[in-house]
Amino acid sequence: MDYNQDRCPVYASFFGAMGCSASIVLTVLGAAYGTAKSSPAIFSSGIIRPDRLMQNTLCAVMAQILAIYGVVSSVIISGDLAEKMALYTGFMQFGAGLSVGLSGLAAGFAIGVVGDSGVRASTQQPRLYFGMVLILIFAEVLALYGTIVSILMLTRARQGVTQCQF
Template sequence: LVSATAEETETDLTSNANTNNGGGERSNRSNQRSNNKPDSSRSIHTTRSKQILKQPTAQVFQTHPTANTTTTTTFTMSSAITETCPASAPFFGFMGVTSALVFANIGAAYGTAKSGVGISSMGVMNPGLVMRNIIPVVMAGVLGIYGLIVAVIIQGSITAPQGGVSAYSLYTGFAHLAAGLCCGLSGLAAGMAIGIVGDAGVRAVGQQEKLFVGMILILIFAEALGLYGLIVALILSQNSYECGAN
């Protein structure tokens, strides 16, 4: 029994060894076959990586940001110029020219007409005082000269568009409009004052010549209103900003 059991044990060990040897040989063969097979996925990835490395990555990452930055900067500058110097900006400058001349002439015309009516009425009773009392008419006419001066200065500062681009800014247009309104409306107010004072003063001087000095002083202060507007208009007309100058 002992010998039979020993023989069976040896037989089992031999069969296990053969089995292990056979399995090892099979695994070795399978490994060799797998190694001999071409790895297509590895070759594809290797080829792609080589192509990516060969590409000019520096140019790709440098060109696009530069182009975008240039485009953005150009768009920002053009939009800023369009907002600062639109095509409608000269309109305000020419409106300043119109305001200065028209309103000042309206005041001068009213003062001249009103004073002229008084001089004519007074001249019927005392013709010798007509030339002496013509001073209100002269002072009213000076207001029109104020408006003419400001209008010429503003018109000379308005620049025409060059190459389809206007260098005349909104800032300059608003300044010129303000200058024209200051001079024109001040001249209008002064002309109304001179006309009313001249009419009543000339009639009074025709009856009492001692009132002549008082009438002249009143006319001087009325004329000063137009002079104030002229001074401010000259200061405002010097304020300007040209697009593209900086």
């Protein structure tokens, strides 16, 4: 086996494609969980306080932002996918996809739990709303950290890498 084949195997692009799909699939799962977990509380609080219904949809909106983070990383990864690529690049793309995907999934769980209990509590005591918003921001920023790490990994995925020639 020659030097170029060791660094550029035919399966290298598989890891890039898995990173691309892990990015979008896991963040969408987090967004779906966050929305599904907080929506019953939003609707039940709308019965008690209909004037606060739109205000309480913030948690569902913040959960959907997680999917946008996954789309951004998936688009960046898919733009760099190639049939012949270095194994290092494929691994970096896979790691970047897992970075944004798993952090988005965790943030979605946190947003769902905080949204469920926060909306119910702020319906009974409106002064708790700003505390809920602050905790939601803390949960959302977890996914933002994963997205930043993902973008940093993707910028390093092609720097100083041996070019594949077949």
